[in-house]
Amino acid sequence: MAEKKNTCDLFDCGHRACGGCGASLTARLVTEAAGPETIVVSSTGCMEVFSTPYPETAWKVPWIHSLFENAAAVASGIDAALKKQGRKEKIVIMGGDGATFDIGMISISGAFERGHDFTYICYDNEAYMNTGIQRSGATPLDASTTTSPAGSQSFGNKRPKKDMPAILAAHGAPYVATASIAYPADLRQKVEKAINTKGPCYVQVHAPCCTGWGFEGEQTIAIAKLAIETGLWPNFEMVDGKVTKVKKVVRKPVTEYLKTQKRFRHLFKPKLQEAEIAAIQAIADRNAEKYGLDIKLPPKKE
Amino acid sequence: MMEITEGSHAVAEAVRLCRPQVVSAYPITPQTHIVEALADFVANGKLDAEYITVENELSALSACVGASAAGSRAYSATTSQGLMLMAEVVFNAAGMRLPIVMSIANRAMGAPLSIWNDMQDSISLRDAGWLHFYAEDNQEATDLHFLAFKVAEDPSVQLPVFVCFDGFILSHTYEPVDILTQEQADTFLPAFAPAEKLDAKDPISFGMYATPEYYLEFRYETNEAQKRAKDAIVKYGKEFGALFGRDYSAMIEEYRLDDADTAIVAMGSMCGTIKDAIDEMREEGKKVGLLRIRVFRPFPIEEVAKALAHVKRIAVLDKNVSLGSRGGATAIEVRDALYGSTIPVKGYILGLGGRDIRKKDIKEIVSLCEKGIGDQFYGLRKELI
Numbered sequence: 001m002a003e004k005k006n007t008c009d010l011f012d013c014g015h016r017a018c019g020g021c022g023a024s025l026t027a028r029l030v031t032e033a034a035g036p037e038t039i040v041v042s043s044t045g046c047m048e049v050f051s052t053p054y055p056e057t058a059w060k061v062p063w064i065h066s067l068f069e070n071a072a073a074v075a076s077g078i079d080a081a082l083k084k085q086g087r088k089e090k091i092v093i094m095g096g097d098g099a100t101f102d103i104g105m106i107s108i109s110g111a112f113e114r115g116h117d118f119t120y121i122c123y124d125n126e127a128y129m130n131t132g133i134q135r136s137g138a139t140p141l142d143a144s145t146t147t148s149p150a151g152s153q154s155f156g157n158k159r160p161k162k163d164m165p166a167i168l169a170a171h172g173a174p175y176v177a178t179a180s181i182a183y184p185a186d187l188r189q190k191v192e193k194a195i196n197t198k199g200p201c202y203v204q205v206h207a208p209c210c211t212g213w214g215f216e217g218e219q220t221i222a223i224a225k226l227a228i229e230t231g232l233w234p235n236f237e238m239v240d241g242k243v244t245k246v247k248k249v250v251r252k253p254v255t256e257y258l259k260t261q262k263r264f265r266h267l268f269k270p271k272l273q274e275a276e277i278a279a280i281q282a283i284a285d286r287n288a289e290k291y292g293l294d295i296k297l298p299p300k301k302e
Numbered sequence: 303m304m305e306i307t308e309g310s311h312a313v314a315e316a317v318r319l320c321r322p323q324v325v326s327a328y329p330i331t332p333q334t335h336i337v338e339a340l341a342d343f344v345a346n347g348k349l350d351a352e353y354i355t356v357e358n359e360l361s362a363l364s365a366c367v368g369a370s371a372a373g374s375r376a377y378s379a380t381t382s383q384g385l386m387l388m389a390e391v392v393f394n395a396a397g398m399r400l401p402i403v404m405s406i407a408n409r410a411m412g413a414p415l416s417i418w419n420d421m422q423d424s425i426s427l428r429d430a431g432w433l434h435f436y437a438e439d440n441q442e443a444t445d446l447h448f449l450a451f452k453v454a455e456d457p458s459v460q461l462p463v464f465v466c467f468d469g470f471i472l473s474h475t476y477e478p479v480d481i482l483t484q485e486q487a488d489t490f491l492p493a494f495a496p497a498e499k500l501d502a503k504d505p506i507s508f509g510m511y512a513t514p515e516y517y518l519e520f521r522y523e524t525n526e527a528q529k530r531a532k533d534a535i536v537k538y539g540k541e542f543g544a545l546f547g548r549d550y551s552a553m554i555e556e557y558r559l560d561d562a563d564t565a566i567v568a569m570g571s572m573c574g575t576i577k578d579a580i581d582e583m584r585e586e587g588k589k590v591g592l593l594r595i596r597v598f599r600p601f602p603i604e605e606v607a608k609a610l611a612h613v614k615r616i617a618v619l620d621k622n623v624s625l626g627s628r629g630g631a632t633a634i635e636v637r638d639a640l641y642g643s644t645i646p647v648k649g650y651i652l653g654l655g656g657r658d659i660r661k662k663d664i665k666e667i668v669s670l671c672e673k674g675i676g677d678q679f680y681g682l683r684k685e686l687i
Contacts (some may be wrong), residue, residue: 037502041368062500065509066367066394073361075374077324077368078500081354084374089502107364110357228524261386 010036014049015058018215022207022224023047023096025181026123027058028091030205033191034119036061038090039082041075043099044068046130046209059188062089066164069103071095072111072120079116090195091118097138098128100204101162112171112200119201122164133212137162140232141283142276143263145212150266155276160242160283168202169241174239175201181208182224183235186247190237191284200201206233226257231284234291248295251288304480309472310335311442312479313379313405313465316447319487320403322377323494324369326354328362330384337379351594351655359384363391364403370400371508373499378402381410381469382423389427392473394430395462396524398509401445401454401496402462404432407469408570408621410655418656419469420621421570425598425631431529434598435465436569438555440477441548443467448482449542449550450490453534461527468571468621473513482546490545498500521606526602535597548559553597554605558584562591564668565610567636569595569621572659576619579664590668595632606639616640616647617671618629619664623651628677648676657681 010031017024023046031038035277041067042048049185052065066074071093078091095104100122108120127145128134135148141160144150148157169176175197179187187205194201206225208224227233228247232254235247255277258264267273288294303439305312314336317325325344327337353367356362359380366376378386385406395402406424410416421491424434435450437443450463458669467473482490498506543549557577559565566576573594583590593609597601603613610616620630627634633649640647648671653659667680 018420035503039372039500039502049511052507054510054512054516057507057510059507060505062502062505064371064500065507065511066364066398069361070364070367070391073356073364074368075355076356076361077326077365078372079368079369080324080326080354081369081372084350084352085372100452102402106357107361110361113357114354124430232661276462293437 007080009062011051012058012060014056018051018211018217018231018261020026020210022125022181022209023123024050024219026121026205026207027051027094029181029187031061032085032092033188034090034092036194037088038092039064041071041077041078041093043071043104045094045096045099047094047096049130054092061234068099069106071099071104073107076111076114076116076159077120092195093118093120094103094250095122096129097124097126099120100137101137109171112168112173115199117198117200119191119203121191122202122204123207123208124204126214127212129209129212130278136293138164138296140268141280145263146268155273156263156266165202165204165238169238172241173202174199174240177202178204178233178235179229180224180233182221182228182234186235215260219260223257223260226252227258231288231293232256232257234287234293236291243291246291246293249293250297251284251293254284264273303485304478306476306478308335308474309409309443309467310337310474311339312440312444313447313467314339314343315481316505317377317405318445319484320447320451320491321375321481321493322351322379324352324354324366324376325378326356326376327367327368327378327380328356328359328363328384330359330381332382332409332473333379333384333405335473336407340448353378353409354530359388360391361393363388363402365396366395366402367391367395367400370402371398371500373494373496373501375494376402377404379405379407381407382411385427386411392427392430392432397520399460399527400462401451401460403461404464404467405447405451405543406464407473408466408495410471416655419471420654420656421466421477421677422622423655424464424466424623428599428631429549431461431526431528432599433461433528434463435463436596436598437465437467437472438573438594440472440475440479443472444479444481444547445542445550448487448491449538452538453531455494456534458530459527459534461524461531466570471571478523491566492544516545531603532600532674546601553595553602555594555596556594556609557594559591559593559609561589563614564671565591565593565616566614566619566664566668567593567595567616569598570621572619572621572653575659575661576664579661582661583665583668588668601635603639606636610629610640613645615671616645616678617667618647618649619667620621620649621649621653646674650676650678650680651682
């Protein structure tokens with residue numbers, strides 16, 4: 001293996017993220033993979049706020065934040081400027097799922113269609129965490145958030161996650177991948193691949209949020225792993241629109257994942273909501289079929 | 303070189319001569335001819351710029367933010383609805399102190415939808431931190447772009463600039479315009495060399511988040527830069543005059559104002575009509591003069607107060623209205639500049655949504671002002687209300 005320079009301090013310590021924050025881990029892993037010749041564009045959100053309380057900054061690479069919805073457009077302008085100046089820095093966008101799936105959708109679509117050269121990282125913690133856990137287009141079915149609360153007439157969020165990777169693949173993005181903080185080597189490899197692919201690339205990183213999902217900070221990695229092991233977070237890679245690599249698993253039932261988090265507690269207490277859990281299991285089953293997630297075990301000998 | 307050309311084309315020529323490295327714009331009437339011309343320049347090698355055809359105005363200015371922060375001279379153009387869609391970025395660009403220049407072919411705000419001229423669009427964003435230049439004719443609309451980049455990029459200023467000119471009335475009108483040569487333009491406006499930019503060799507953070515301990519000072523600093531912009535306008539306006547014979551050092555223009563009893567205060571293309579009306583009124587023995595405001599931000603408070611100190615009455619003509627207040631933005635500013643004075647100031651809202659302003663309207667407004675009647679919409683079609 002090639003020797004790796006120790007560059008993890010490109011996203012430095014001292015930031016204000018919660019202990020066990022999946023987003024801060026994403027920032028560290030992504031900058032580590034991208035290296036110092038990178039310009040980072042952040043959308044408004046948790047990461048932007050916890051990493052740059054003026055006059056301090058956790059970023060040791062050039063960094064810019066403009067607004068919530070325009071990171072892809074800001075990156076488009078940087079791409080044009082670098083091209084004009086003959087500069088070779090890489091551009092990495094860091095957007096949360098709200099900035100990516102919802103409010104920034106138009107600027108992302110425009111920038112991908114124009115074919116700018118950047119890597120868009122969505123750190124997906126499946127709700128608006130910075131404003132206090134409101135649902136987004138990335139919130140999974142039945143997750144309770146402050147704007148999709150579970151109650152006597154509700155099981156929480158009414159819709160499954162938007163399929164953002166498919167939307168960006170449909171834009172003709174040369175490289176689209178999902179990744180998880182639970183698998184840092186895989187994540188780094190995907191980021192490196194995206195950065196070294198010319199054109200607009202997308203990596204959606206599953207980044208559990210202990211505060212928003214309701215679990216103890218030391219469980220972050222375990223929960224991220226369970227999302228993959230249950231088939232609720234398919235971890236894959238798409239090159240030119242075709243799935244080329246998938247993390248296969250011996251699937252566990254979705255309840256193994258759901259029961260670890262307060263946002264799904266209403267599915268288990270005061271009584272088990274079998275129909276809802278079945279609907280979530282069906283999502284995992286569809287993922288398994290679509291991406292071929294299941295490891296086929298040899299039949300047991302009698 | 304003198305050319306008879308359309309306002310939009312003259313502006314596009316000026317922008318080309320300013321050598322922006324990144325142009326990012328979205329088409330909207332009546333701005334379209336400018337961005338079409340720039341696209342044509344790029345397509346034919348007359349402008350060496352990256353031209354980003356964005357998906358809306360919010361992204362148009364956002365791309366300029368990125369380009370400018372990365373150290374490139376960035377330009378956009380818009381109007382009306384487009385300007386409002388980018389409003390969030392307008393504040394953002396000024397707060398980040400990025401010297402972007404944007405042409406505004408002034409147009410009314412909907413609803414009801416109107417593609418025609420007034421100044422409600424840019425005036426509604428007067429508090430965002432951008433400098434506001436307003437042109438009377440196409441020569442000025444053209445020249446002010448050179449001044450805009452020069453002032454914006456001055457290290458003591460570092461603020462973005464709106465160069466405003468009336469949609470259709472100027473943008474689509476053919477007039478003789480003296481357009482600089484590239485050599486002349488380069489003499490006045492050197493390449494953009496910001497002290498700070500997004501650069502891996504010297505990483506800095508742009509657009510951080512400020513707690514209550516810091517925010518107030520950011521706004522103060524931006525306001526101080528607005529004040530310093532006055533000095534930069536005087537300095538570079540004079541320099542432009544010395545080089546090319548057209549001096550833009552004054553933020554206001556006075557026309558037959560010295561001995562006037564009645565002063566008209568206005569901005570933009572209607573000032574041409576006002577000057578003609580003044581000439582005729584003068585022949586009839588009426589001592590009327592004009593104070594034209596060319597720079598609305600920073601507002602030339604002292605200059606306005608001084609220029610109007612001797613008159614008996616003031617009629618302020620506004621092609622915008624601050625709904626729910628006594629009138630238009632210019633009238634409010636003039637009253638502020640004259641605070642403590644006993645000279646009566648009367649405001650008139652006119653020309654909204656492209657309604658024509660004729661010499662006889664100006665004369666009638668002067669008569670109304672003489673009678674002490676004002677602070678009203680002028681030229682209403684009574685049968686409609």
